[in-house]
Amino acid sequence: MPVLQTRSLTLRAAGRVLVDALDWHVHAGERWCVIGRNGAGKSLVLRALAGLGVPERAGEVLWQGRPQQDWPAIAAAATRALMPQQAQDRFALTVERTLALSQVVMSCDSRNAGELMSALDIAALAARRADQLSGGERQRVALAQCAMQGAALMLLDEPVSFQDPAHQQLVGRWLAEAASGGRAWIASAHDPSWIGRVATHVLALFGDGRWQAGPVDEILSAQVLERTYGCAWRSFEDVWIPA
Amino acid sequence: MTDTREMPASVSSSAKPRPADPAILRVALLALATVLVAALALGLGSGGWDWSLIVSLRAPRVAAAAGVGSLLALAGLALQVLLRNPLADPYVLGHSTGASVGALTALLLGAQLWIGAAAGALVAGLALLWLARPALAAADDASPRLILLGAMLAAVFGAIATLMLALVPDQRLRGAIFWMVGDLSGADASLWNLAGAGLFAAWLWSRGRSVDRLMLGADAAWLLGEPVRRLRLELLVFASLAVGLAVATCGSIGFVGLVVAQGWRLAGVLRTRELALLSLLSGASLLMAADLLARVVVAPLELPVGAVMALIGAPCFIWFLARGVK
Numbered sequence: 001m002p003v004l005q006t007r008s009l010t011l012r013a014a015g016r017v018l019v020d021a022l023d024w025h026v027h028a029g030e031r032w033c034v035i036g037r038n039g040a041g042k043s044l045v046l047r048a049l050a051g052l053g054v055p056e057r058a059g060e061v062l063w064q065g066r067p068q069q070d071w072p073a074i075a076a077a078a079t080r081a082l083m084p085q086q087a088q089d090r091f092a093l094t095v096e097r098t099l100a101l102s103q104v105v106m107s108c109d110s111r112n113a114g115e116l117m118s119a120l121d122i123a124a125l126a127a128r129r130a131d132q133l134s135g136g137e138r139q140r141v142a143l144a145q146c147a148m149q150g151a152a153l154m155l156l157d158e159p160v161s162f163q164d165p166a167h168q169q170l171v172g173r174w175l176a177e178a179a180s181g182g183r184a185w186i187a188s189a190h191d192p193s194w195i196g197r198v199a200t201h202v203l204a205l206f207g208d209g210r211w212q213a214g215p216v217d218e219i220l221s222a223q224v225l226e227r228t229y230g231c232a233w234r235s236f237e238d239v240w241i242p243a
Numbered sequence: 244m245t246d247t248r249e250m251p252a253s254v255s256s257s258a259k260p261r262p263a264d265p266a267i268l269r270v271a272l273l274a275l276a277t278v279l280v281a282a283l284a285l286g287l288g289s290g291g292w293d294w295s296l297i298v299s300l301r302a303p304r305v306a307a308a309a310g311v312g313s314l315l316a317l318a319g320l321a322l323q324v325l326l327r328n329p330l331a332d333p334y335v336l337g338h339s340t341g342a343s344v345g346a347l348t349a350l351l352l353g354a355q356l357w358i359g360a361a362a363g364a365l366v367a368g369l370a371l372l373w374l375a376r377p378a379l380a381a382a383d384d385a386s387p388r389l390i391l392l393g394a395m396l397a398a399v400f401g402a403i404a405t406l407m408l409a410l411v412p413d414q415r416l417r418g419a420i421f422w423m424v425g426d427l428s429g430a431d432a433s434l435w436n437l438a439g440a441g442l443f444a445a446w447l448w449s450r451g452r453s454v455d456r457l458m459l460g461a462d463a464a465w466l467l468g469e470p471v472r473r474l475r476l477e478l479l480v481f482a483s484l485a486v487g488l489a490v491a492t493c494g495s496i497g498f499v500g501l502v503v504a505q506g507w508r509l510a511g512v513l514r515t516r517e518l519a520l521l522s523l524l525s526g527a528s529l530l531m532a533a534d535l536l537a538r539v540v541v542a543p544l545e546l547p548v549g550a551v552m553a554l555i556g557a558p559c560f561i562w563f564l565a566r567g568v569k
């Protein structure tokens with residue numbers, strides 16, 4: 001039973017087809033990265049997979065083999081979690097309060113918040129106001145919020161875009177272990193070298209509706225990367241550089 | 244096997260929200276008691292302590308002030324979460340002006356005032372929600388746009404109310420103006436206000452965690468399994484009923500909702516349950532105190548309490564803005 005499955009998922013926005021007839025399976029233990037140019041539809045795909053509203057969609061998304069619209073809201077919360085690209089803090093909540101509110105009571109595996117905070121290097125921020133953190137700190141708190149939900153599927157919209165190199169490594173190492181025990185995650189990301197280290201599979205969106213999904217070694221090739229980003233790529237060992 | 248560190252760990256205490264300092268509740272209760280005694284006892288004149296005077300004249304007015312203050316503070320709290328803006332207030336955003344238009348309409352048609360006022364507040368609330376959709380969905384801070392939209396909505400409803408005043412027969416004009424400025428001098432001791440405020444606070448308490456999650460954002464709350472659509476509708480309906488009741492009692496009084504809820508937030512109270520309880524208590528204290536000032540400052544003349552509240556509330560609003568409250 002795949003954690004996530006799509007059947008002919010088609011997404012349009014502003015008159016453009018961004019994803020055309022996506023047939024896709026994500027199984028437990030898999031770590032997927034979604035790549036594509038700016039505006040290619042990465043965030044839109046993640047929103048649609050989470051069940052949030054998108055401008056125009058067709059086709060089906062199934063969680064644990066069951067269509068997403070058939071899930072009761074509370075059971076759905078224990079099944080999938082979404083980390084948005086940008087947190088929307090309007091009230092002066094502390095980090096620990098924000099995390100406590102993000103815990104789903106019914107979730108089968110509510111993680112130890114303290115361990116989680118240490119693992120993501122945010123333990124020292126517990127008493128700080130979430131709306132006053134730096135971009136990178138807030139992003140790691142958002143990742144912790146997502147993990148606190150204890151869902152089988154984590155959907156992460158750019159989990160490392162604001163991270164310094166050391167924290168990119170730290171988050172990458174944490175993510176590499178976050179797909180155990182029946183779990184999986186899907187993250188949008190940009191750096192092929194980082195993706196090569198943390199992901200098992202990649203979904204490439206070419207921006208015109210076409211897409212390609214497969215194991216990381218297959219997709220991280222000069223040919224697919226060029227088709228994705230429109231520029232040539234060279235690799236040295238496991239490091240990818242745009243030419 | 245004997246290593247207790249291997250025990251399945253529950254969520255560590257560090258992630259549990261700390262309840263607000265119990266001293267805060269004591270302060271709120273003490274303030275309420277002090278203001279209550281002062282409001283009942285002060286300005287009795289040379290006749291001294293006259294029970295019959297207190298019971299027949301003073302108590303109804305003090306009860307009306309307490310009920311309206313609680314209702315407005317709770318409506319402010321609900322609107323702040325609904326509109327994701329800690330500076331929201333039924334007066335600033337046009338809800339109470341809308342309620343005034345509704346009350347005037349009911350007055351002209353001979354219908355029940357509070358129904359007209361509640362309907363007016365609901366219409367103003369829906370209009371604001373509809374107009375503010377883009378601002379509410381935006382990732383950046385929606386405060387400035389929301390406050391300007393609310394101010395314009397209040398201006399439109401204020402203009403409509405002024406136009407309607409021209410239609411009111413002369414002998415009822417003075418009574419009609421009363422809805423525009425907010426005045427407790429003719430208010431009845433309606434127990435509906437106190438009962439309504441109690442019910443509103445109890446409802447907020449029962450939905451405390453869901454409302455707290457709504458503060459994270461509508462999408463975030465929905466992803467956590469909260470019935471966001473229903474919750475937001477309930478918040479709007481409760482706030483509109485509360486504003487309607489308040490306006491029908493004593494016209495539109497501003498800034499109670501803003502000052503009470505946001506004031507306690509700045510004191511470190513962030514949970515909806517605690518804010519609901521404190522809004523119930525301190526909303527009553529604040530309006531009783533403002534009414535006391537309105538009665539005694541230039542006694543034997545009386546000032547409209549709405550003007551006194553604005554003199555207290557508007558500087559607070561400016562101070563909150565200057566502090567960069569987001």
